[in-house]
Amino acid sequence: MNAIRNESGESAPPAPCLLFVDDDRDVQVAARLLFRRSGLDILSAHGADEALTQLASFPVDLVLLDLNYTKGMTAGAEGLALLRDMLVLRPDLPVIVVTGHSGVTIAVAAMRAGAVDFVMKPWNNERLLALVEGTLKKCRACQASEAEPALIVASDDLRRTVAEADRLAVTRASLIITGAPGVGKMLLARRIHALSYEDDPAVMLRAEDCEALPEGRGTWIFRNIEALSARMQRRLADRLDARVAPRVIALSSRDHANLEDMLDPRLMLHLGMVGLTLSPLHGRADDIVALSAHFLRYFAARHGLAEPRMDESRLRLLCEEEWSQNVRGLRALVERAVLTGTWETASEEAEAVPNTALTLRDTERSLIETALRKHGFNVTQAARELGLTRPALYRRMARYGL
Structure with missing residues (x-):
């Protein structure tokens, strides 16, 4: 979102950015007209995955969240799951639930899960605008944080692992997350901490560099736990034996059997009580x-x-x-x-x-021209399809003489 300049020539802060998650395109159009007339930027998402991508890609200040995205669904479960995932990425993100089919009961459940308010469809424009502006004003001091990378879950295998992690998140149990390099062990560890009752940030530790343990309790996330020296393994086991102990989330690319051979038996009793394994990406087509x-x-x-x-x-x-x-x-x-x-x-x-390969310039021009023709040279709709902002599309149109 680009900053604008005021009359004195100084850069003014960018307009607040809203994200509206709703599968109904007519509702999206109505919301876009309402908020843009009031000087607010608005992004659209028609389902959970697209919403998480938008949240990870843009500095979103507030989310308007419908609760159902699949035809025939009215229970609100999709929206409640998405609300939880968004608050994992941005714990301070203000979310207003916009609901019709799900009713007041589910909207209240969403507020208990972290939403700040709700509005029923069809909404009153003036009331919705006042609610959004009032919420933005209250939350303005909390907008500096950036989103964590999104954990995208589609396969049944990963769903089961994440569901078990979510179930354990609210406990104080230490645990080990195993899996090959690059499968997302750190993302899962951060999700567990975000869904816990711990307010302080987790302490990140590289086991191979660890020469002293942090003070206090809190949550400690250890990378490559098997690389912890024998002396530090004993010290960590002592800390976990204490009545008031930290929560340790240990990450390793080794399997459970190897870890039993490499870690102090007393430490393994604590860490090996609960284990989560992330399977390799190959074979998880979804x-x-x-x-x-x-x-x-x-x-x-x-x-x-x-x-x-x-x-x-x-x-x-x-x-x-x-x-x-x-x-x-x-x-x-x-x-x-x-x-x-x-x-x-x-x-x-x-x-x-070589002679048959298109250049990047040719490819981009062709994509832009195709999108413009498809939408009757409606720049807004073409930009949305291309995943660009209107100003970015205008710049490319000028570059290619379109």
Whole structure:
């Protein structure tokens, strides 16, 4: 969101940015007209994954949250789950529930889960605007924090692991999270801490560099717990034996059997009581599809570029890839695709016929021209499809003479 200049030529702060999550496009249009007339920027999301991407990509000040996104759903479970995930990313984020089918009971449940207020559909424009502006004014001091990277969950395997982590989050139990490099162990650890009753930030520790333990209790997240020296393992076991002990979330790329051989038996009694394992990305096709879409939207917004087209053949190749670096490798590949405008890897480019390859400039111009023609040269709609802001699209139109 760009800052504007006031009459004295000084930069004025950017307009507050709202995110409206609702699958009804007519409702989205009505909200956009209402808030933009009042000088507020507004982003749209039509489901949970898109909402998390927008929240990770833009400095959102407030969320308007519908509770149902799948046709026929009226229970509000989708919205309540999304509310929890958004507050994991941004604990101080003000969320106003906008509900129709779910009714007042679910709206009250959402407030107990962290929403600041609710409004019923169809809303009164003046009342909704007053509620949003009043909420922004109250929460303005809390808008500096950035969102944590989003944990995108689509496969049944990962859903089960995350559900167990959420169940354990409210306890004081120490635990071990295992899994190959790049599967998201740190993201899961941060989620557990965010959903706990601990107010203070977690202390991050690299076991190989640890020469002293923090004071107090709180939550300590240890990377590569197996690299902790024998002396520090004994000290950590002593701390966990105390009546008032810290909560330790240990991360390791080793499996449970290896850890039993590498860690002090007394320490392992504490840490090994509860274990969570994140499986490799390869074989989790649903997560690969969801993560690819998330990273495409995220990096297109971050770099101000169009999303390269994802066809069925490319998606199939992604799902068949081994992913030795797991989510980290997929993230890097998608960012490269956004930056270069093509999905081709270095080996694919070497095999391609040079004269038939489109340049990045040609590809971007073609994408923009196609989107503009599709929407009758409606810049707002074309920008939304391309994942660009209106000013960014205007700059590219000028660059290519469109």
